[in-house]
Amino acid sequence: MTRYCAFFESLIVGGDRLSMADLRYAFAREELENAETVISSGNVLFDYEDRPTEGLEDLLAYLMRDRFDMGAFVAVRNRAEIRAAVEENPFVGSEDTFVHSVLLERQPTKQQFGRLVGDHGSIGAERLALGDRCLFVDFGGPMSESPLTMAFIEKRLGSRGAARNVRTLARIVAKM
Template identity: 25%
Template sequence: MLRGINVGGHKSVSMSELANCYDSLGFGRVRTYIQSGNVVFDYDGSNIQGLVEKITKKVADRFGFEVSVVIRTKKEMLRVIKNNPYAGLDEKSLHVTFLSAKPPGMSTREIEEAKSADEKFSISEREVYLFCPNGYGKSKLSNSFLERKLKIHATTRNWRTVNRLYALSNE
């Protein structure tokens, strides 16, 4: 998952160009989903940090800008889905912020203070589940806010996208 491409006319990339970029890295079965930097591909290696660096460099070389790259394996995406603490609530209000690593000794106090009374959040090892019944766009628990408070790169996806990315990994 790439953070911040095709948002508000900035860092514009066509998904076919992005797929070609990943193809050129030798990944198998490259698929993209919607216009926000979701790429599913086959990779046989185990060095995820090296993979992040390789993709980051290739995207910068190919498109002329840097982006944060967050990777989850198929197994990890299934874990994210199964561990949803808000199962049974309106899925249209559910989002997951994927963290690039486990946050270093963080306090949730500032996050708790920033959320509205109706909102809920739950932090797992490398994800923050957000339930925003008034809309994610109106929430103070934005991706940028969480990056600042947790001191880590992140990217957020709605629940439908999370499920679709997992489904694509099985096709």
Template identity: 30%
Template sequence: MTTYAALLRGINVGGSKKLPMADLRTLMTGLGHDGVRTHLQSGQAVFTTDHGDEESLAAELARAIEERFGFPVDVIVRDHAYLRAVAEACPFPAAELEARQLHLTYFSAPVTPERFAGIDPDAHLPEEFRLGDRCLYLYAPQGLGRSKLAEVLSRRSTKGVIATSRNWNTVLKLVELTTPLG
């Protein structure tokens, strides 16, 4: 059995796409997943399964959500090993920063530096970003809500791939929740 995190994009935000976490847990259990748990209301679910891969699991869950709740939701599924590796590879001093200052955008597919080549990094200092393995690390000292760089990055990162961001506390919590027992 492999432990995964499902990252749902854009649910329970601003009154739209309401998806109660209890209903999500029931739906995922009905799909045959074990140990389904959710974290916060913003669309993180942890589960174990011995069938499928990240892409097929994400597609299956997205279809089931649309059928059950009547609206489309983008879903990214990642296993514990990936989540841990991405957290450990953080190019910023995460332990020294507040969680609101560091964010990770997960991508459904690899993105190349060329996608972001037109962004002048000096124009957004002290904000910075770095690409990782199907992810982007964003250091925003004033938080995501005030980040000009986040606005620019989001316009570039969403072309042709699913992208969903989490603050550093959530990144670490997903690593913890997907850690295999025993």
């Protein structure tokens, strides 16, 4: 069995939308074992047979639609992939609460990344770099105050994503 983390975007676990007990039950029915939320409610650790994480993303997207009528995007990564999202981020070491890795559903082309950088230049001072199915962003301040939104990023990259700061990702790696 391999330990994975599902990073849900726009999902409230434990609130009014979805209980952890219901989520654990749904994971168990799909043979996704030992499900537990970690750090914040949109991160779920679980065990499953070793397989490419893209297939698990499809499975969890189906599970959320089928069981809960929710269309939440989910990025799934194993421990090595999460560690890479921290260690390969060129902005780590500045104010890490403002440094994020956006876990993407697919690898953008160089042209898509170029469009993002070009279009972004007119709206903000955030620093951007491209990784493996990952966009590295130094927001230089709170992400919520940035003009660089997930909708802006996703439209230009042609890929949905789930953003987490590198401190959160490092804590998840340690927990795994």
